[in-house]
Amino acid sequence: MALSLVAALPLDEAQYKEILSMRLKGELEGGISTYAGEVPENAKDGLDKANEFRALHGAPTLTWDKDLEKTARDWANTCKVDHGGIGTGTGQNIYAFSAQLGPKEDYLGDPMRSWYREEPAYAEATRYGEPARWLAETGHFTQLVWKGTTKMGCARNTVACTKSKWRTIVVCNFQQAGNMMGAFKANVSPPSNSYTRA
Structure with missing residues (x-):
């Protein structure tokens, strides 16, 4: 079964179902998001999307962390x-x-789709080797798929940001932190062989 991710994200429904099927059969590393009743309803799709992208890079499934969610909400506010x-x-x-x-x-x-769209720039700059310098322009992507990261908690502002041009601010906190120089090659793998860019 060959997964073809064509053009821009997001994945269409058929591609998503193919990834899901591959994960269930054990053909792709990474799992399906599990919820213990603790993930906010309006964050489940985002957690699924994060784990979908991580599976393409052989990263383990993220679990939702309420403490990380709280600190994310505090900062977004x-x-x-x-x-x-x-x-x-x-x-x-x-x-x-x-x-x-x-x-x-x-x-x-x-946000998940936007952060993942940094992947082609990372691939071009590093060829999935160790970067010679910090690549700020791809740091969202690398944190998203960092293999050593196992927990995520996200939130958006619940107060009005009246003095800012931004009305909605989304913050995602991750543990363990990614983007550590000297550890990129071990933690950011190229996408699976079934992934293709248009």
């Missing part, structure tokens, strides 16, 4: 789009929308 509010050993990705999303809208799908 500062209305800042720079990194902070996290402790050592925690990675962080931030995404901002100019539109205000409703409280029940899925807020993670677009």
Whole structure:
């Protein structure tokens, strides 16, 4: 069975079902997201999308972490789009929308797709070897698929960001942190052989 990921993300339904089928048969590393009733309903699709992308790179399935979610919410509510509010050993990705999303809208799908779109630039710059320098322009992607990362918690602002052009700020915190120089080759693998870029 050959998976063909053509053109821009997101995956179409047939491609998603093929990945799901491959995972269930054990043909692809990575698992299907599991929920213990703790993942917010409007974040489940985003967690699934993150694990879908991670499976393409042989990374283990992320689990949802309520503590990481809380620190993400606290930081999103500062209305800042720079990194902070996290402790050592925690990675962080931030995404901002100019539109205000409703409280029940899925807020993670677009950020996950946006972060994954950095993959071609990473592949071109590194050929999936160890980068010679920090690549800020692909850091969201590498954190997303970092093999040593096993937990994620995300949130969006729940207060109005009236002094910012951004109305919705999404923060995802990851443990263990990725993007450690000297560890990229071991933690960021090329996509599976069944993945193709158009």
